[in-house]
Amino acid sequence: MSVALGDGVxxxxxxxxxxxxxxxxxxxxxxxxxxxxLATGRAFDAEMEARIGEHRERRGKGWRTVEVPLDLVAxxxxxxxxxxxxxVDCLTLWLTNLMMEGRPVAAECxxxxxxxxxxxxxxxxxxxNEVGLGIVPENAMARDFRDHAGRLHQAVAAVAAKVIxxxxxxxxxxxx
Amino acid sequence: MSVALGDGVxxxxxxxxxxxxxxxxxxxxxxxxxxxxLATGRAFDAEMEARIGEHRERRGKGWRTVEVPLDLVAxxxxxxxxxxxxxVDCLTLWLTNLMMEGRPVAAECxxxxxxxxxxxxxxxxxxxNEVGLGIVPENAMARDFRDHAGRLHQAVAAVAAKVIxxxxxxxxxxxx
Amino acid sequence: MSVALGDGVxxxxxxxxxxxxxxxxxxxxxxxxxxxxLATGRAFDAEMEARIGEHRERRGKGWRTVEVPLDLVAxxxxxxxxxxxxxVDCLTLWLTNLMMEGRPVAAECxxxxxxxxxxxxxxxxxxxNEVGLGIVPENAMARDFRDHAGRLHQAVAAVAAKVIxxxxxxxxxxxx
Numbered sequence: 001m002s003v004a005l006g007d008g009v010x011x012x013x014x015x016x017x018x019x020x021x022x023x024x025x026x027x028x029x030x031x032x033x034x035x036x037x038l039a040t041g042r043a044f045d046a047e048m049e050a051r052i053g054e055h056r057e058r059r060g061k062g063w064r065t066v067e068v069p070l071d072l073v074a075x076x077x078x079x080x081x082x083x084x085x086x087x088v089d090c091l092t093l094w095l096t097n098l099m100m101e102g103r104p105v106a107a108e109c110x111x112x113x114x115x116x117x118x119x120x121x122x123x124x125x126x127x128x129n130e131v132g133l134g135i136v137p138e139n140a141m142a143r144d145f146r147d148h149a150g151r152l153h154q155a156v157a158a159v160a161a162k163v164i165x166x167x168x169x170x171x172x173x174x175x176x
Numbered sequence: 177m178s179v180a181l182g183d184g185v186x187x188x189x190x191x192x193x194x195x196x197x198x199x200x201x202x203x204x205x206x207x208x209x210x211x212x213x214l215a216t217g218r219a220f221d222a223e224m225e226a227r228i229g230e231h232r233e234r235r236g237k238g239w240r241t242v243e244v245p246l247d248l249v250a251x252x253x254x255x256x257x258x259x260x261x262x263x264v265d266c267l268t269l270w271l272t273n274l275m276m277e278g279r280p281v282a283a284e285c286x287x288x289x290x291x292x293x294x295x296x297x298x299x300x301x302x303x304x305n306e307v308g309l310g311i312v313p314e315n316a317m318a319r320d321f322r323d324h325a326g327r328l329h330q331a332v333a334a335v336a337a338k339v340i341x342x343x344x345x346x347x348x349x350x351x352x
Numbered sequence: 353m354s355v356a357l358g359d360g361v362x363x364x365x366x367x368x369x370x371x372x373x374x375x376x377x378x379x380x381x382x383x384x385x386x387x388x389x390l391a392t393g394r395a396f397d398a399e400m401e402a403r404i405g406e407h408r409e410r411r412g413k414g415w416r417t418v419e420v421p422l423d424l425v426a427x428x429x430x431x432x433x434x435x436x437x438x439x440v441d442c443l444t445l446w447l448t449n450l451m452m453e454g455r456p457v458a459a460e461c462x463x464x465x466x467x468x469x470x471x472x473x474x475x476x477x478x479x480x481n482e483v484g485l486g487i488v489p490e491n492a493m494a495r496d497f498r499d500h501a502g503r504l505h506q507a508v509a510a511v512a513a514k515v516i517x518x519x520x521x522x523x524x525x526x527x528x
Binding site: 015019133 | 367482483486488490492495498499501502505509517
Binding site: 011013015130131132133134135136138140143146147149150151153154156157158163165172174175 | 190191192193194195223306307308309310311313315318321322343344345346348
């Protein structure tokens with residue numbers, strides 16, 4: 001399947017190390033627009049720091065990176081422009097941050113979906129981890145997280161022009 | 177992808193909060209038949225009670241609900257009729273109940289698949305959680321559960337007219 | 353979807369008890385070539401022994417089985433021939449063995465992908481578990497394993513002629 005970036009919102013879902021970020025970056029770079037990376041991950045330990053460094057290296061120099069652990073809607077509002085392609089990587093880390101800070105997760109997710117549903121001035125790609133296809137976690141917070149993630153993916157997919165599922169680096173079109 | 181309910185058996189697989197029950201309900205309601213909900217979940221704690229209440233509210237008044245924690249084959253036998261559409265939600269909770277009660281799980285799953293393979297007098301939709309795409313669980317009972325679920329999905333899919341995988345609320349056709 | 357074995361490398365991904373090995377065996381048997389089974393699993397406990405026995409019984413007498421817990425590249429080198437179809441079952445158990453033996457996992461995975469990328473004299477089918485679609489594991493070794501598996505799947509998929517995802521015994525074509 002060949003994939004091109006459309007106007008509006010593109011959601012890229014996939015598992016751990018499925019190649020979803022790399023696909024998102026290729027789509028952004030192929031658009032010819034100025035790529036802006038909204039990084040939701042925080043380097044709270046060495047493992048996370050290594051992942052962030054690896055992603056940053058792969059993206060190369062053309063990208064502008066903005067760290068957005070929490071206020072994602074405002075950042076998309078600032079950065080989405082006709083000459084920009086905005087890449088949000090990733091929604092699941094943003095959710096983690098919201099939960100750790102005690103933010104009203106459901107309301108913030110709804111606000112994001114509402115913002116994305118309005119006509120944006122430039123293309124936005126959102127990357128997220130599908131986390132709901134394993135055994136029910138024993139940990140209540142993990143179950144909560146997985147519920148929020150599932151609902152968020154449904155809400156974003158409903159307003160997205162394009163939804164792609166990635167496995168083994170290969171895209172499957174779910175929508176658009 | 178647009179999806180319509182066919183005759184015979186439809187299996188809807190998906191992750192947690194993937195929108196699989198909502199899709200199943202829409203298909204049932206669009207059929208114009210009288211919808212019967214076979215609920216396998218038991219409200220053994222507040223979390224489960226909240227989920228059941230949420231599903232019940234979404235379904236609205238047109239539905240007749242029958243609680244079927246264990247004797248699913250008999251219930252499908254009673255309820256499947258030309259004027260009914262039967263929705264079983266969900267197989268994974270039924271499996272959980274069988275295991276907790278010490279029932280002969282493999283034999284009961286085979287009996288369900290055999291019953292579904294026979295020509296039923298009306299359409300039956302079965303919803304289930306795909307649980308086999310995460311890391312191997314450390315807990316032996318969870319590994320067992322996941323093996324039973326995988327085998328049950330294969331057996332039901334083999335006799336189903338239609339199999340749909342749902343991610344982020346979006347259907348992918350696996351069969352039919 | 354109907355599936356046939358192509359020349360070159362076929363990767364079959366799926367969850368636990370998804371029917372991926374059975375599909376691989378059917379493809380191999382339908383090829384008319386002499387089937388060689390490269391078994392990476394080691395019977396280190398009764399549960400594993402039962403799984404191995406079950407697979408062996410299903411395959412029947414036409415198969416030659418070679419146990420290859422670690423040196424997979426050499427075994428593929430020896431067994432791939434125009435009159436053979438080689439089935440590797442499965443990559444995730446091979447990864448587990450590499451990790452347990454302290455082998456340089458990333459280098460060995462790269463060597464496998466490089467070997468598969470070279471023109472092989474006969475068809476090779478590789479089966480593997482998708483493990484990255486659940487909640488992030490709490491255990492660091494499980495996270496490591498899942499990262500290695502994801503990267504290995506991407507590398508093998510990139511050089512494969514055909515990639516198939518199996519759910520509930522049903523194939524979805526990802527490539528080829």
